[in-house]
Amino acid sequence: MHSKKIYITSSGIISSFGIGLNAFKEGLSKPPVTSAFKDFEFHSLDPAISCITVNGFDPVAVLGKKGLRLKDHATKLILGSFEQGLKEIMEHTDDDNRPGICVGTAFGSVQSIGDFLSDSIVNGVNIVNPQAFANTVINSPTGNTNIKFVARNLSTTVSTGFNSGIDALIYAFNYMQRGYIEAIVAGGLEELSYYSMLGLQRTGLISSTGKGLPFSKEADGVVPGEGCALFLFDTEESMKTNNRTPVVEVVGTASAFDPSLAQNGQSDGDVAAHVLSEVCNDAGISTNDVGFIASSASGNRLTDSIEAAAIKKVFDTNVPVTAYKAFTGECYGVSGALNLACAITDLKNGQISGIGNSYSCFNSIPLVFSPIKKDNTFCIVNSVSCDGNCSAVLIKNVE
Amino acid sequence: MNKEEIKEAIRGMIIEIAEDMDIDEEAITDDAKFVSDMGLDSMALLEVLATMEKKFGVSIPETEFPNITSINQCTDTVEKYLVAKS
Amino acid sequence: MSQNRVVITGLGLVTPIGIGNDTFWKAAVAGKNGVRPLVQFDPTEFRTKTGGEVLDFNPSSYLTDEEIERMGRSSQFAVSAAKMAVEDAGISIGEENPYKFAVCMGTTMGEPQILEKGVKIKYKTGDASDIPSDLPRQYPCGTIPANVARTLKTKGPIIITPTACAAGNYAIGYGYDLIQLGKVDVVVSGGSDPFSGIAFTGFNRLLATTSDVCRPFDLNRNGMAVSEGAGILILERLEHALARGAKIYAEILGYGLGCDAYKMTIPDPAGSGGIMAFKKAIHNTGIALEDIDYISAHGTGTVENDKIETLIVKEILKEHACKTPMSSIKSMIGHTMGAASAIEAAACALMIQNNVMLPTINYKDPDPECDLDCVPNIPKEKELNTVISNAYAFAGNCSSLVLRKYKG
Numbered sequence: 067m068h069s070k071k072i073y074i075t076s077s078g079i080i081s082s083f084g085i086g087l088n089a090f091k092e093g094l095s096k097p098p099v100t101s102a103f104k105d106f107e108f109h110s111l112d113p114a115i116s117c118i119t120v121n122g123f124d125p126v127a128v129l130g131k132k133g134l135r136l137k138d139h140a141t142k143l144i145l146g147s148f149e150q151g152l153k154e155i156m157e158h159t160d161d162d163n164r165p166g167i168c169v170g171t172a173f174g175s176v177q178s179i180g181d182f183l184s185d186s187i188v189n190g191v192n193i194v195n196p197q198a199f200a201n202t203v204i205n206s207p208t209g210n211t212n213i214k215f216v217a218r219n220l221s222t223t224v225s226t227g228f229n230s231g232i233d234a235l236i237y238a239f240n241y242m243q244r245g246y247i248e249a250i251v252a253g254g255l256e257e258l259s260y261y262s263m264l265g266l267q268r269t270g271l272i273s274s275t276g277k278g279l280p281f282s283k284e285a286d287g288v289v290p291g292e293g294c295a296l297f298l299f300d301t302e303e304s305m306k307t308n309n310r311t312p313v314v315e316v317v318g319t320a321s322a323f324d325p326s327l328a329q330n331g332q333s334d335g336d337v338a339a340h341v342l343s344e345v346c347n348d349a350g351i352s353t354n355d356v357g358f359i360a361s362s363a364s365g366n367r368l369t370d371s372i373e374a375a376a377i378k379k380v381f382d383t384n385v386p387v388t389a390y391k392a393f394t395g396e397c398y399g400v401s402g403a404l405n406l407a408c409a410i411t412d413l414k415n416g417q418i419s420g421i422g423n424s425y426s427c428f429n430s431i432p433l434v435f436s437p438i439k440k441d442n443t444f445c446i447v448n449s450v451s452c453d454g455n456c457s458a459v460l461i462k463n464v465e
Numbered sequence: 466m467n468k469e470e471i472k473e474a475i476r477g478m479i480i481e482i483a484e485d486m487d488i489d490e491e492a493i494t495d496d497a498k499f500v501s502d503m504g505l506d507s508m509a510l511l512e513v514l515a516t517m518e519k520k521f522g523v524s525i526p527e528t529e530f531p532n533i534t535s536i537n538q539c540t541d542t543v544e545k546y547l548v549a550k551s
Numbered sequence: 552m553s554q555n556r557v558v559i560t561g562l563g564l565v566t567p568i569g570i571g572n573d574t575f576w577k578a579a580v581a582g583k584n585g586v587r588p589l590v591q592f593d594p595t596e597f598r599t600k601t602g603g604e605v606l607d608f609n610p611s612s613y614l615t616d617e618e619i620e621r622m623g624r625s626s627q628f629a630v631s632a633a634k635m636a637v638e639d640a641g642i643s644i645g646e647e648n649p650y651k652f653a654v655c656m657g658t659t660m661g662e663p664q665i666l667e668k669g670v671k672i673k674y675k676t677g678d679a680s681d682i683p684s685d686l687p688r689q690y691p692c693g694t695i696p697a698n699v700a701r702t703l704k705t706k707g708p709i710i711i712t713p714t715a716c717a718a719g720n721y722a723i724g725y726g727y728d729l730i731q732l733g734k735v736d737v738v739v740s741g742g743s744d745p746f747s748g749i750a751f752t753g754f755n756r757l758l759a760t761t762s763d764v765c766r767p768f769d770l771n772r773n774g775m776a777v778s779e780g781a782g783i784l785i786l787e788r789l790e791h792a793l794a795r796g797a798k799i800y801a802e803i804l805g806y807g808l809g810c811d812a813y814k815m816t817i818p819d820p821a822g823s824g825g826i827m828a829f830k831k832a833i834h835n836t837g838i839a840l841e842d843i844d845y846i847s848a849h850g851t852g853t854v855e856n857d858k859i860e861t862l863i864v865k866e867i868l869k870e871h872a873c874k875t876p877m878s879s880i881k882s883m884i885g886h887t888m889g890a891a892s893a894i895e896a897a898a899c900a901l902m903i904q905n906n907v908m909l910p911t912i913n914y915k916d917p918d919p920e921c922d923l924d925c926v927p928n929i930p931k932e933k934e935l936n937t938v939i940s941n942a943y944a945f946a947g948n949c950s951s952l953v954l955r956k957y958k959g
Contacts (some may be wrong), residue, residue: 115885135485172691174713176666183670183749191518191596196511199753200815200945201658204713206569209946212812218827221948222721225661225713227693234709244728246808246835261666264679265687321708322650328701337706340650354818435616453697455709508816511757527598527758 067350073464075310076155076298078147078251079407082118082291082394085197086126086150090411095437097151097422098393115267116276117258118291128345133214136197140257142174142205143294152251152296156215159308163250165298166198166220167211168241170234172227172399174204177259207255209276220245225399228362228451229370230254231295232402235459236319238299248304253296254403262398266290273365278396280363280389281370281427288364293396295403314410317444318349318460324372329452331368335375338448338456342380345446345458356385356460357442358418358434360409362401362449364391373450374428386434388412402449406459409445413463416441466547471521472540479530479536480517495536519544523550557645557730558957559800560706560792561640561785562897563632563741566884567603567778569634571635576901579883580930582912586764586776586885592746599760604746618702623662623689624745626698628781628890633699633739636783640797642737644703652705653735654696655726658889659741659944661692661711663749673932695743704807704916707735713884716849716886718742718760719782719893720952726786736791742893743781747941750888751777757816759853765886766913768857768921775851778885782893784900800900804838804937804953807831811947818859824949825863825941832951833867838937840871845933847895847940848925850879851886856943858920863941865923876933877928878911892942896952903956 079086083093125142128149136144148156156164171208178201185194200206205223212221218320219240222309224234231254238252239450256262266288273287298321300310322344326339346353359377363370377387391397397404412418417439448458471493483493483503491502499505499513510533517539518525523546530541562572567585569575569928578585584676585603594600605628610619613631622630633654637644642756644652669682669690688694694711708729712721719742726738754777761774792799809827833840849860857879865872882899887894907930914927940952 114919123870129793132485132487135481172693179663179666179749180670182753183667184674186748186752187671187674189519191755192524193517194756195514195753196753196756196758197508199749199756200508202714202749202753203945204661205715205944205946206815206947209810209815209948210716212810216812218810218812218824220808221714221812221946222808223713225691225693225711226696227691230693236708237710237712240725240728240732240734243732248833261670265669265690266686268680268682268687270684321698322706323654323700323709325649325701325704325706328697340706341574345736453691453693455693455697457708506814506817508757508814516758530758 070243071302072242072316073295073300073305074314074316075300075305075312076144076151078150078152078293079146079297079405080123080143081293082121082122085323087407090407091415094393094408094411094419101157107435115272116289118289119258120293121184131412137199137210138175138178140255141210141312143257144207144255144386147294147296149331152298155298160430161218164217164219165251166247167217168220168222168224168234168250168252169239170224170230170254170399171256172225172230173262175201175257176261176437177257178202180261181245185224186188186438188465220250227453228398229449229457230399232447232449232457232459233321235455238323239319242299242301248301250299251296253298254400255294256397256399258290258292265291267436271366278365278391278426280365280392281374281431281433282425283428284425285365285367288366291397293397293400293404297398308441312464314413315462315464316459317462318392319342320348321457324454324456327372333372335372335379338376339379341456341458342376342448345460350462351444353381356444356446358386358388358445360405360445360447361387362405363387363389364396366452369450369452371416371428374431377431383432386418387431388418388434389421402447409447409461413425413442413445468540468544471543472536474520475536475539478513498535519548521549555726555731556789557727557803558789558792559784559900561636561805562796562800562900563639563783563793564897565605565608565632565637566780567605568883570608572639572901579880579909580811580907582910582928583883584764584912585883592748592751597755601763602776603752603901618824622698623665625658625662625743626695628745629656629695629699629743629849630702632741632781632783636702636785638885643815644705649704649706651707651736653707653726653729653738654700654705654709655722655724655738655740656696656711657893658692658695658711658713659715659718659744660750660888661713662690662694663747664745665690666739669749699739714948715946716888716891717942717950718889719891719896719950720806720950721783722944723893723896725756725909727803729790730786736788739783740786741781741783742780742890744764744888744890746779746804755948761852764913765852765882767852767882767883767911768918768925769914770916770918772852772854772857776885778887780884780887780894782890784897794922799957801903801954802866802957804880804955805832805836806950806952807835809949813947815946818855818943819947820859820861822863822866824947825943826866828949828951829863832939832953836953838953840868842937843875843939844935845938846875846877847899847938848877848879849941849943850881852881856953861921861923864913872923875922876908876926878909880909882912882959892940892950895940899938899940899954903938903954907932
């Protein structure tokens with residue numbers, strides 16, 4: 067069993083639903099929006115490509131005019147997310163006890179990295195702005211946040227592709243179990259950028275119909291999204307000392323790697339199934355206790371079919387499965403953290419959100435199409451990536 | 466480009482950097498020292514050097530870096546290399 | 552806090568002064584300089600013409616053609632070093648529970664050469680669709696541990712911490728934690744970075760690169776040397792290692808992390824993050840200051856770093872500082888970015904095994920601001936029981952790793 071009980075007591079989120087965790091309740095009550103967005107320059111990319119950008123985030127309005135000149139979009143997203151209460155928590159905690167920061171991201175700011183490179187190719191290596199170099203390290207958004215809040219206790223960036231966000235939560239959980247620190251702001255971050263869109267398009271992962279259909283045999287790819295979702299992890303002691311209120315308890319984590327999936331793009335789902343069983347073991351509960359599974363299905367047929375096979379191996383068909391990426395799109399390094407935000411919203415509202423029109427799913431997985439009203443105690447936030455990473459976090463509702 | 470135009474361009478560049486760093490506008494004078502009076506750090510000084518090279522199309526050797534100290538000093542430096550170039 | 556002791560049972564190295572433990576060690580003891588005029592990268596337009604390159608790296612010695620085809624240079628380094636380390640440790644992963652093997656890596660730039668290749672194609676032909684469709688998936692740095700785990704067929708957790716130039720220590724530290732928590736028995740841990748045009752351009756633009764060689768702690772030091780490489784350490788639960796009769800290089804006692812929270816590319820002149828990391832490492836491991844026999848420095852060779860680093864050590868060790876040698880192997884191999892602290896940790900393990908401190912080469916004139924014993928130019932014999940390896944990074948990420956001779 068774990069040596070420490072760990073609670074989520076606060077959050078800071080910028081997503082396609084809007085600003086903050088509160089925006090999720092309304093966002094999840096409506097059918098997912100999967101139309102094309104045009105406020106984004108695609109250069110030579112196919113203009114018909116759909117993506118889901120964050121809504122209602124004006125960096126200057128949220129962060130003020132000062133200090134933004136050299137900050138990239140990714141860094142603005144993370145700094146903006148702190149403005150929903152996390153900032154005050156950082157500022158009102160003395161140096162020694164200030165929470166650490168642990169962020170998962172697949173790319174950091176690939177826009178900054180690519181622009182620095184492009185600038186040095188087009189204008190010359192002796193022209194490019196030296197200050198822009200700082201933004202090319204993958205830990206730049208996290209580091210900038212530590213600097214802004216003088217958070218000296220921990221600055222970690224975690225990167226495991228699509229699983230980065232959930233793996234950052236697991237890193238923070240483990241780091242706290244080791245007793246190194248009492249509180250960490252942990253989560254995920256990903257920006258949409260020309261370079262990431264180009265990469266996804268060349269790889270053939272993007273849906274040409276603009277519809278991400280999780281677990282569907284007819285799915286034709288993912289709809290890329292972006293955002294930042296951060297959670298304050300508190301030990302029980304830290305929560306009490308700081309007089310903070312628990313939202314949910316993090317009761318278990320599990321992570322594994324599927325070499326066969328990474329090698330051949332084929333898998334029987336055994337590793338992903340191992341993770342689903344293991345996360346229940348880690349939490350000390352039975353698979354029958356799980357209220358619902360927040361899957362990572364996105365419209366990528368390969369990983370969706372593997373995740374469906376894994377769920378089928380471990381759970382009875384009466385455990386409902388959701389796929390929040392139908393709403394948010396495939397948000398890469400932030401997707402695990404966004405899924406956690408969705409799961410918390412559903413746990414708190416005694417429901418499981420439905421994704422709208424029904425269709426036939428891999429392994430006849432019990433995907434929730436119409437919302438279900440049901441009070442749940444436990445939820446698994448799961449993630450399976452095409453790189454072979456399989457991770458899960460199990461949360462418990464706190465009344 | 467005459468001296469006043471160069472100075473005006475450099476002033477604009479410094480104001481842009483200073484505003485973002487929340488430096489008091491009154492602290493920005495042509496003689497004010499970038500580091501001791503205005504609080505710019507060494508990275509900002511490197512950027513000033515780089516921007517001057519880009520903006521005025523001159524190559525300023527690294528040995529001039531210690532002379533990136535004020536708007537007036539920068540103006541003299543740029544003028545020197547513009548003359549050398551022509 | 553320590554329930555499961557963690558030992559190092561295998562090492563794999565890819566460095567500009569040698570590939571493999573034996574070659575690396577012989578070169579390092581001989582004080583070989585690996586910072587040379589660049590060959591694979593064209594430095595014509597840059598202020599600096601030197602750096603570190605692993606010129607004798609032949610991926611075919613470790614990887615199949617199919618593997619080479621699908622991996623960037625960072626992954627090729629990492630997988631090659633991992634294969635060396637697993638062989639050195641003598642573990643047959645196929646005969647064990649694969650879920651008990653984790654892979655924890657660190658990097659600064661990830662696979663920059665892939666992005667550089669893609670963007671160059673785009674500018675050359677003006678058409679992004681000329682970029683090969685299998686190229687982009689090789690870019691995210693998460694592919695590095697995935698390639699290691701895929702090749703070794705491990706099934707435990709994998710992670711990469713891209714925490715810039717302290718990343719190797721972060722990865723080793725997290726691997727140590729995974730064993731401590733009972734999650735796994737063995738961790739393939741370390742760091743990897745290939746030579747990056749972006750990093751070379753950036754450090755040149757910061758005027759942070761040396762004019763020729765890297766001379767840490769010297770009065771006339773004038774910068775760091777951009778380099779490349781990989782270092783892998785096999786971390787193993789002590790009982791697991793003993794049960795299979797493994798050779799043990801050293802024990803990992805623990806580590807500490809801290810952050811300057813000062814500026815992205817300028818270290819805190821007061822050394823706050825480094826002091827915090829060092830203090831936490833001492834606290835977490837319970838060692839006494841006078842126990843520290845040697846310090847492996849971050850020692851980049853920049854004016855600022857080496858000065859502040861000396862200050863940090865004096866602040867922590869007080870009167871013991873002048874009796875505690877601290878050298879920088881970056882004088883020989885340059886700055887291998889995210890691989891640096893992993894290579895340095897491996898070097899520490901070899902130093903403990905051989906009771907020899909590796910030197911800081913290119914040292915000529917003492918700097919009053921860097922007045923600790925930097926083991927100048929030639930290696931020195933000393934009984935090494937407890938060793939600290941420090942690594943610092945952009946964003947002020949600071950780390951201290953503690954290794955100890957294993958005596959049962």
